[in-house]
Amino acid sequence: MGEARALAVALAPDFAELPSTSPQETDGPLDWPGYGTARKLAAERTGERESVLCGVGTLGGARAVLIAFEFGFFGGSVGSAAGERVVRAFAHALAQRLPVVSLLATGGSRMQESMVSLRQLQRIAAARACLAEAGLPHVAVLRNPTTGGVWASLGASADVIVALAQAQIGFAGRRVRPPGDDHAYRAEGQFAAGNVDEVVTPDDLPAVLAQWLELLRGNADPAPVPNALGTAEPAAGGWDAVRLTRAAVRPRADAYLDDYFTARRTISGDRCGGVDDGVRCGVGLHDGRPIAFAAQLGTPTTPAGFRTATRLLRLADRLRLPVLTLVDTPGAANDDRAERAGLGPSIAELFGAIASARVPVTTLVIGEGGSGGALALAAPDNTWITPDAYFSVIAPELAAAILKRPATEVPAVADALRLRPEDLVALGAVRGIAGTR
Incomplete structure (x- = not known):
């Protein structure tokens, strides 16, 4: 079992995967030599047929759509099949009025599909915008690493962003950025810069997600006025x-x-x-x-x-x-x-x-x-x-x-x-x- 599926099941023991289209078994839209063979090897290594698995499960007491990225499959990168899975998962959440929890571990867009891959980010952003317009929450979990366009289009757009301690996070991955302050590309650095809401340990993650899903439930009545906690004596002047x-x-x-x-x-x-x-x-x-x-x-x-x-x-x-x-x-x-x-x-x-x-x-x-x-x-x-x-x-x-x-x-x-x-x-x-x- 790959890391993504293991995490999804650990968070939601009743996790049930959504139906998905058949993945590519060829060298893809660019005829990239050896791409089809590399896909088969990635599938054998991880037990997954794509870099993303999507399903529905219960976290705490709340049903949610989970989108989990498998970094062992082409570095969790998004190609056309993975992008389609994410878009369909958001559509399912919209139809069923469910929140979305995305569990990211990705290097970004898949080079072997070039612009076909990159344009998936626009499709994902549009699907995420539809969820937001419908008043449904999206909580993102940033695992190690979360870089590239998926961080910028899916992770950074979430209503609440939770990062795992010491996770590498940034638009630029380690191999493509200039030398500099590595702390800026860590969960703690992103938190200090105001780009992440919480940094948590893996052990704390289930309880944190369950509580956020409980808190992000809408209701209509105004907040009651709090009681005054200090002196009740009026000021003389x-x-x-x-x-x-x-x-x-x-x-x-x-x-x-x-x-x-x-x-x-x-x-x-x-x-x-x-x-x-x-x-x-x-x-x-x-x-x-x-x-x-x-x-x-x-x-x-x-x-x-x-x-x-x-x-x-x-x-x-x-x-x-x-x-x-x-x-x-x-x-x-x-x-x-x-x-x-x-x-x-x-x-x-x-x-x-x-x-x-x-x-x-x-x-x-x-x-x-x-x-x-x-x-x-x-x-x-x-x-x-x-x-x-x-x-x-x-x-x-x-x-x-x-x-x-x-x-x-x-x-x-x-x-x-x-x-x-x-x-x-x-x-x-x-x-x-x-x-x-």
Whole structure:
């Protein structure tokens, strides 16, 4: 039994292969000398008739279509027969309303079929796009190695990307890339660059996949407002509200996520080469129901953080998952690095994603609501606030500086901004103040 079939059966013991067309037994569309003989040898060595096997099985409690690449068969490369198998597997998932789990181990397109092989990537991308349009999830597992066009067309387009530890991952394979930093082509390097959501061990893979399939189930009801975890005492004034919010003992986003969800998994990175450790995004279970979340952790949010939140919103919208956002930031990062990375456009994309969302979005301001960097995560008509939080057009210190007032007048400026929770409710800026248990 080849590695791909063994993995498919290990993940889904009831794995049943889908019918497939007969593979080529000739020298192929190019009349490549010896190609037919090499195919027969690959089949004898692996027990497979192609580089891809596709079937249906149960992972945890969820039925899914599995697409498993056999690296021992021409390096898991895709030719016309393999491409046809993948396209048919996506079509079966679409017809049966099933998620897809792809188990990649591939060197890319098959040289012996030249452009006939390369064009399979377009067919696979189109099939994947149809699945996404239908609101069905695709989870990709990157095994060792995952390189070339299959990584770029199938793996990198997945809703959630899980990589096995130390797997070689990259568009350029080892034999065709220039010398450089090998870490960039490993699972851990791709995770650090924001291109992979999780790096897991083979032992953990079954549980991780089963949980992701459980979490990516759409539902319609809005996310309930979380309970406030900090003080319930109202602030005496605007500056008092700011001081309460900035207190070291105030509960942060992770405390709210732990309290709200019984289980959760995170996505990581903006898939543009950036990661913001101050933004936490993913999907969790609340009262047994999947809810997507995007949470700020109290730091200035960078373009990568806004783009990751946008990615989460668009994923939730496509899969019909309600969204919870937790706002806590002094504001958007305002240094030159953030500007070069596209700060304005990244905020604009997030504003647009929330404005156009077809799923309900619930927002709770749990700390500092610093200007547009905080507002970008806020639901226009369903934003709530905790007693120990504030929301303001600008930080009081910055407002005083713009008004050319001394530091001694910052408290008075804070009062004038009317940024206390009670003031925000009266102004109609938030719907209400979250209650405590």
